[in-house]
Amino acid sequence: MTSELNRAVSNNTVNGLELALVSTAVATAKAQNFHWNVTGMAFVPLHALFEEIYAEHFEAQDTFAERIRMLGRIVDGRQSEHLKKSVVAEADGAKKPKEMLLDLALDQERLSVLLLQLASAADEEGDVVTNGLAIERAHSHDTFAWKLRAHST
Numbered sequence: 620m621t622s623e624l625n626r627a628v629s630n631n632t633v634n635g636l637e638l639a640l641v642s643t644a645v646a647t648a649k650a651q652n653f654h655w656n657v658t659g660m661a662f663v664p665l666h667a668l669f670e671e672i673y674a675e676h677f678e679a680q681d682t683f684a685e686r687i688r689m690l691g692r693i694v695d696g697r698q699s700e701h702l703k704k705s706v707v708a709e710a711d712g713a714k715k716p717k718e719m720l721l722d723l724a725l726d727q728e729r730l731s732v733l734l735l736q737l738a739s740a741a742d743e744e745g746d747v748v749t750n751g752l753a754i755e756r757a758h759s760h761d762t763f764a765w766k767l768r769a770h771s772t
Contacts, residue, residue: 631740635740635741637692639733639737641700644676651670665716668770669723686752710722720768721771724763730757734754
């Protein structure tokens, strides 16, 4: 059964939500990997910042998945598919802290751009809920990119 909500939103918006979900999932795993492996003089603040990122991103994944379901699509939770589709690449934990910071900052910027594109597509379709979600998430990624870059100087 197709609801009015499902009919009003195109595959373009739902595909954008799916890309946001898989990319956020990969970014979550990367931040957690760096959290586990960071070392050095800045261990304590970076360990905490990386945890803040992956915890916040984990909640965002659920929000994206629930929105996708509201729009009538099944959510693919396979990590193998996430890695194939994501705009964020995974990384091993064998990086220096500054490399981790810059890697994560670039990911946050990629996610922000992706979400602003989603916001625009949703706006064109009159999907104010997805538009608002995308703008809120872009702001979160901008904030994390700023924090990460501030640590890397």
